[in-house]
Amino acid sequence: MSRTFTLKENLGLQFAQWENTTIISADISKQQREVLLANFKAAIRIPSVSFSQTHQNTSALREFDQLLRRVFPNVFSSSLVKHEVVGNYSHLFTVLGTDPELVPYMLLAHIDVVPANEVDGWEAPPFSAKELNGFIYGRGTIDNKQCVMGILQAVEYLLERGYVPRRGFYIGLGHDEEVYGYNGAVNIAKVLKSGGVKLQYILDEGLAVMDGIITGLNGPAALIGVSEKGQATVKLSASTRLGHSSMPPKENSIGILAAAITRLEESPMPRLFGYGPEQSTFEHLAHKFQFPLRFMMSNLWLFNPLLSRVMERRPDMNAFVRTTTAVTMFNSGVKVNVLPSHAEAFVNLRIHPAQTLQEVLDLIKSTISDNRVKLELVDGFDSLPISSYDEQSFGYQIIKKTLLDMFPQVTVAPSICIGNTDSRHYMDLTQDIYRFNPTWLSQIRSERNAGIHGINERMSVQNYEEIVLFYFQLIQESDIRILPPSHTGQHEL
Numbered sequence: 001m002s003r004t005f006t007l008k009e010n011l012g013l014q015f016a017q018w019e020n021t022t023i024i025s026a027d028i029s030k031q032q033r034e035v036l037l038a039n040f041k042a043a044i045r046i047p048s049v050s051f052s053q054t055h056q057n058t059s060a061l062r063e064f065d066q067l068l069r070r071v072f073p074n075v076f077s078s079s080l081v082k083h084e085v086v087g088n089y090s091h092l093f094t095v096l097g098t099d100p101e102l103v104p105y106m107l108l109a110h111i112d113v114v115p116a117n118e119v120d121g122w123e124a125p126p127f128s129a130k131e132l133n134g135f136i137y138g139r140g141t142i143d144n145k146q147c148v149m150g151i152l153q154a155v156e157y158l159l160e161r162g163y164v165p166r167r168g169f170y171i172g173l174g175h176d177e178e179v180y181g182y183n184g185a186v187n188i189a190k191v192l193k194s195g196g197v198k199l200q201y202i203l204d205e206g207l208a209v210m211d212g213i214i215t216g217l218n219g220p221a222a223l224i225g226v227s228e229k230g231q232a233t234v235k236l237s238a239s240t241r242l243g244h245s246s247m248p249p250k251e252n253s254i255g256i257l258a259a260a261i262t263r264l265e266e267s268p269m270p271r272l273f274g275y276g277p278e279q280s281t282f283e284h285l286a287h288k289f290q291f292p293l294r295f296m297m298s299n300l301w302l303f304n305p306l307l308s309r310v311m312e313r314r315p316d317m318n319a320f321v322r323t324t325t326a327v328t329m330f331n332s333g334v335k336v337n338v339l340p341s342h343a344e345a346f347v348n349l350r351i352h353p354a355q356t357l358q359e360v361l362d363l364i365k366s367t368i369s370d371n372r373v374k375l376e377l378v379d380g381f382d383s384l385p386i387s388s389y390d391e392q393s394f395g396y397q398i399i400k401k402t403l404l405d406m407f408p409q410v411t412v413a414p415s416i417c418i419g420n421t422d423s424r425h426y427m428d429l430t431q432d433i434y435r436f437n438p439t440w441l442s443q444i445r446s447e448r449n450a451g452i453h454g455i456n457e458r459m460s461v462q463n464y465e466e467i468v469l470f471y472f473q474l475i476q477e478s479d480i481r482i483l484p485p486s487h488t489g490q491h492e493l
């Protein structure tokens with residue numbers, strides 16, 4: 001019971017004595033506000049869509065390059081900033097710091113978006129940036145042009161006001177994140193690696209502020225992604241002899257493969273809730289849950305089995321409980337009166353951090369347990385290493401302080417990203433990668449199929465201003481030399 005009442009993880013270093021480096025005020029005039037918003041809308045109106053790895057709207061990407069140069073003149077002319085185009089359409093900015101002893105950090109975002117069709121039920125055309133009830137509608141408003149424009153707008157303001165960073169930093173804007181980042185992020189990381197760059201931390205897109213989304217939680221939660229689930233695409237196939245449908249054998253390739261798929265769907269991967277970073281998520285949030293959830297979240301060691309049974313009923317929560325299995329393609333047959341000689345299916349799995357890719361493959365094999373079904377790994381990787389989030393963790397604490405200074409009402413907790421981001425291509429440059437930006441997801445999630453990659457993707461005018469200010473503050477906060485010593489000197493977890 002005492003755990004239930006003593007875990008107030010949110011405060012941490014917040015009351016410690018921080019060196020004050022946020023000297024430049026973020027006062028934005030009414031006129032600047034209008035410009036800031038116009039810049040964001042202009043970015044949304046450019047349809048920088050990634051259709052596939054080989055098909056991107058490259059003229060939109062060129063147009064986007066022109067937009068950045070036009071609306072951020074200080075960024076592109078300052079002697080403190082070096083700009084490079086990488087992989088034809090991605091951007092790398094190097095901002096020099098005055099103290100070469102301080103290890104630089106990096107901010108990431110991506111320019112490309114997934115396709116969007118107005119006929120799917122958008123209230124405003126997806127590349128219109130139309131403003132409705134205080135929201136700007138459009139593909140990319142929350143994934144991820146709010147960060148592309150937010151970061152550069154913040155740097156533009158800082159430079160305009162005479163800011164000179166003490167700690168250097170990089171900005172990487174990828175152009176093909178939605179199709180794996182092999183041209184953008186991979187090449188930016190290569191440039192940095194060849195220059196021998198090491199990074200203090202990386203902040204990329206990923207998680208957000210969840211307001212009213214987590215059942216039973218009082219108040220909003222800012223979830224900072226400290227890892228990402230792994231992924232695997234597996235091809236299953238079955239082959240039988242070709243023949244005429246008038247003399248069919250007892251089973252053919254379609255039936256064999258369908259039975260295998262059914263077995264996979266009927267036996268989900270094991271429950272692993274509480275064995276990965278999601279354990280910390282709920283422990284950090286525990287004190288904000290209503291009873292009896294608060295008691296259960298504070299004592300996960302006891303309630304894990306019960307909680308995972310409740311969580312797995314909701315697809316979005318099930319993703320935290322286990323490696324998920326999704327059959328995404330099934331192909332077979334050529335003619336109505338010909339027995340198919342071959343059937344194949346593709347299965348996409350998102351791997352829980354407590355399991356390895358190999359373990360997942362072994363489990364699929366034993367679940368199917370039919371030697372006639374061939375299993376091939378198309379591609380895949382383990383879940384990503386867990387970044388630090390204790391009181392010595394520079395990046396995590398800077399992000400947390402910036403957040404709590406702006407939004408004292410949020411509870412900050414480490415968590416895991418279900419999807420993957422560009423940042424996984426930067427793993428050789430730092431151990432500490434955080435996936436977060438202060439986009440408030442609330443109203444958006446209450447509609448089915450809305451938001452990220454869905455219909456009516458939108459960002460409130462106020463929230464976009466907050467995102468600019470967040471980066472404006474974060475860049476200045478990152479100038480501290482070292483973190484302050486812990487205020488309480490005690491750390492429960």
Ligand SMILES: [Zn+2]
Binds near residue numbers: 144205
């Ligand atoms: Zn994204």
